[in-house]
Amino acid sequence: MNLELRHLRVVCAIAETGSVTKAASALGLAQPALTAQLQRIERTLGGPLFERDRRGARPTALGELVLARARVLLPAMKGLQDEAARLAGAAEVPRWYRFGGVNSPILGRLVHRLAAEQPTAQITTYASWSVDELAQLVSGGRLDFALTGVCGDAVPSAEFGLRWREVAVDPVLVLLPETHPLAGRDEVRLVDLRREQWVAAPGDGCFGDCFAAACARAGFTPRKVYETDVRGCVDLVDAGEAVALCQATFRPVAGLVTRRLAGIPLRWRLMLGWHPDSSAARSAEMVLATAKQAYSDSLTPHPGYLAWLLRNPGFGIRQPSGV
Incomplete structure (x- = not known):
């Protein structure tokens, strides 16, 4: 017989109740069936696990060794099962994306792409003319992501602890x-x-x-x-x-x-921001990639500008850069 986790549970139940009869009741088994199972376990392990008399069942030295291992293995297996269940459940629970935008040219297309790729996702949007307001809402956990823009090589304020990444840069x-x-x-x-x-x-x-x-x-x-x-x-x-x-x-x-x-006197950098300690940070790279796809979608009605971008690689979607 191969030793299984259910056998370890039997050994632990007998030790915890101090009696084969009480363990059988706790496990919902008949006492003779549990006694027979204990005997098979002992034969597999090579010796008795309990000293049994009128006062109950007490672990032998071999029993103490088995119990020590079982008390490590059983909680570890329970933790694995719980974690796996949570992960499997999370895959079925709709995701939540809360976006804030300052006159963003790609918000609609970003939402459209996410909704198409994740039909069960819950997506909300919030509009504000204030970058600081959006950053504060993200920092406070009321929004997940902020879409905004800055001039030239400027970066949004670091006051609220957000991480900002560039989506694209365009001439104004x-x-x-x-x-x-x-x-x-x-x-x-x-x-x-x-x-x-x-x-x-x-x-x-x-x-x-x-x-x-x-x-x-x-x-x-x-x-x-x-x-x-x-x-x-x-x-x-x-x-x-x-x-x-x-x-x-x-x-x-x-x-x-x-x-x-002429001369491109003004440039506009479209930025995506999130808080690095938030749960949204786990999906930030995916959202950033989707935002870049949404930007590419926005070029479709502008074939002349798209052709210009091909001649000017310093604009549009550039190599990833942290800010």
Whole structure:
């Protein structure tokens, strides 16, 4: 007979109850059946495991050795079974992804990809114009990931302890009515827009300062700058009241065109952030890879820009870099 874990449980039950009769009752077995099983175990191990008399059953030296090993093996096996059950159960429980975004151009496509790849996942989104608010929510465990952008080589604040990774980097473009005198050009010099009024979405990042610095380098100070939501920006540009800076993957709108700024005076880095000590950190690399796929999806409506990226490998999705 080969010794099995169930045999060790029998030995432990007899030792714990001090009686074969009581052990049989605890294990739900008939006393003669348990006695016969104990005898088979003893034959396998080569000697008696208990001294039995009217006072009960007491372990022999061999019995003490077997008990010492059983008290290590049985909890270890129980722990293995519990851990395996938790892992198997976790595979069946829907995952939860809580995203926060600051005017992110890929959030919709990222959610679409995750939902398609993990149909049971629970996905929620939260919008804010404040990078600090999103970082604080991630740090506090109320969000899992933040999608935001920064100018040039800047990085989001390290105040909240988040880990940030780059998804992609794009030149900042200008959004014009297709009737604008400069709309027929492939590139527009920033200085040629010095007489324009501007419109921008709100935010607490450095973009406003970076834009002002770029205008100063071009030799002018921007005129009035409206601040409104994205739809308001589109309406103001469409009305010919202002021009706007926009991301390269801005969805095409009838009557409007996007044009690159000559010399690329402004760059926009799309970033994904998470807290390294959170449970979300375990899936961060997968989410980052999915975000990059979502960015690639966003290029489909922009074949001209995609061709430009192929000629300019310093933009788009670059080699992984930690920040």
